[in-house]
Amino acid sequence: MLETCKRLKINVREYLLDVLPQLAYREMRPEVRDLKPVAELTPEAWLLARPSQAQ
Numbered sequence: 747m748l749e750t751c752k753r754l755k756i757n758v759r760e761y762l763l764d765v766l767p768q769l770a771y772r773e774m775r776p777e778v779r780d781l782k783p784v785a786e787l788t789p790e791a792w793l794l795a796r797p798s799q800a801q
Contacts, residue, residue, distance in 0.1 A: 750789040761792060 751758045765787045772781055785791060 747789060754789055754793055756789055756793055761789060765792065 748758055751761050768782060768787060769784075772784075786795065
């Protein structure tokens with residue numbers, strides 16, 4: 747995942763600060779249904795969801 751971030755020129759710290767809490771919350775609260783699908787948390791999908799950062 748880190749190498750993918752580097753390849754896509756994603757700020758790794760910013761990515762992890764956004765994604766890791768979402769993954770942790772998913773584990774703690776599996777009954778919550780309106781969470782982003784895990785596929786949307788991959789570095790590529792994360793970057794595409796931020797048009798100002800997309801290259």
